[in-house]
Amino acid sequence: xxxxxxxxxxxxxxxxxxxxxxxxxxxxxxxxxxxxxxxxxxxxxxxxxxxxxxxxxxxxxxxxxxxxxxxxxxxxxxxxxxxxxxxxxxxxxxxxxxxxxxxxxxxxxxxxxxxxxxxxxxxxxxxxxxxxxxxxxxxxxxxxxxxxxxxxxxxxxxxxxxxxxxxxxxxxxxxxxxxxxxxxxxxxxxxxxxxxxxxxxxxxxxxxxxxxxxxxxxxxxxxxxxxxxxxxxxxxxxxxxxxxxxxxxxxxxxxxxxxxxxxxxxxxxxxxxxxxxxxxxxxxxxxxxxxxxxxxxxxxxxxxxxxxxxxxxxxxxxxxxxxxxxxxxxxxxxxxxxxxxxxxxxxxxxxxxxxxxxxxxxxxxxxxxxxxxxxxxxxxxxxxxxxxxxxxxxxxx
Numbered sequence: 001x002x003x004x005x006x007x008x009x010x011x012x013x014x015x016x017x018x019x020x021x022x023x024x025x026x027x028x029x030x031x032x033x034x035x036x037x038x039x040x041x042x043x044x045x046x047x048x049x050x051x052x053x054x055x056x057x058x059x060x061x062x063x064x065x066x067x068x069x070x071x072x073x074x075x076x077x078x079x080x081x082x083x084x085x086x087x088x089x090x091x092x093x094x095x096x097x098x099x100x101x102x103x104x105x106x107x108x109x110x111x112x113x114x115x116x117x118x119x120x121x122x123x124x125x126x127x128x129x130x131x132x133x134x135x136x137x138x139x140x141x142x143x144x145x146x147x148x149x150x151x152x153x154x155x156x157x158x159x160x161x162x163x164x165x166x167x168x169x170x171x172x173x174x175x176x177x178x179x180x181x182x183x184x185x186x187x188x189x190x191x192x193x194x195x196x197x198x199x200x201x202x203x204x205x206x207x208x209x210x211x212x213x214x215x216x217x218x219x220x221x222x223x224x225x226x227x228x229x230x231x232x233x234x235x236x237x238x239x240x241x242x243x244x245x246x247x248x249x250x251x252x253x254x255x256x257x258x259x260x261x262x263x264x265x266x267x268x269x270x271x272x273x274x275x276x277x278x279x280x281x282x283x284x285x286x287x288x289x290x291x292x293x294x295x296x297x298x299x300x301x302x303x304x305x306x307x308x309x310x311x312x313x314x315x316x317x318x319x320x321x322x323x324x325x326x327x328x329x330x331x332x333x334x335x336x337x338x339x340x341x342x343x344x345x346x347x348x349x350x351x352x353x354x355x356x357x358x359x360x361x362x363x364x365x366x367x368x369x370x371x372x373x374x375x376x377x378x379x380x381x382x383x384x385x386x387x388x389x390x391x392x393x394x395x396x397x
Contacts (some may be wrong), residue, residue, distance in 0.1 A: 097269070107203060142155060
């Protein structure tokens, strides 16, 4: 259950009136009030994603392809399903692009556990977990935007997240939605000085994706600063436990393959090494300047990376809270500084929703017609690009 606001972290003007009862009943009441407040954002998010699903279904029908296998059993989805069914490799090996120790464990572990107690197949369970996680993520994203700039901005932020160029992966058998859910509620907890929640959720994020290191870094830096400034021991505890998930899996992989750098050796077998951004700059020049017939999807990825860097500058100029800036900064550092494959990098930035805050604030303050135009255009382009990505582009998303 995500952390809910308390009187200690909510301005007095926004506190709900006191109600009778206590304990579990009081907690349920706060949760229901929070859910009602987020309802427009969740409705907007679901509407955008259902529209994308409708476009995908129509396009797939024209091609004579099924939507369910495309969403549940394609590309990385097969790796997670294989881990859920058969576990991890025991040796490093030398084969390229074949060692499943590159994939973090929480998502396949959830798939295996839920499939064991439900009648559905593992593929169906994996897809259901992703969809449910996307709703939890949209709720958390709304809550961050609402806390910082009000309900309207939070709603716009959640809808924009559902209308990003590669948002189609949010309803696929991938980890982006689960990771974003942990990330959003981690950041929300940290903004409210709920450091034990923040550290615990950051640990779970670190068990979900390699970029969980960005969430851990954000909580650790913000928590240590809060500890120094306010002498809050809970902030220190949260800061210390935040990296445990990420470091724990990396250490386990090293022990499993018998070498300290085992996880990083696995990443090399997937051609993923940090080169400080040289490969990224080369790809950007190639797709945006020198290629006479560039591939549409690679142009989209290039534009997403450039815009993400520009939006980060705006976030810094807007003086976003430190925990948000550290998270998006480290995430951009990892994604832009990688020397690995280029095409999935727009997907790697799906969890970087704080980068959309300047846009969400501007849209929330705009006239209704302008807001509808921006959100509608984003939804249309996301739906078309999602279908193109899964049905025309021949590689993984």
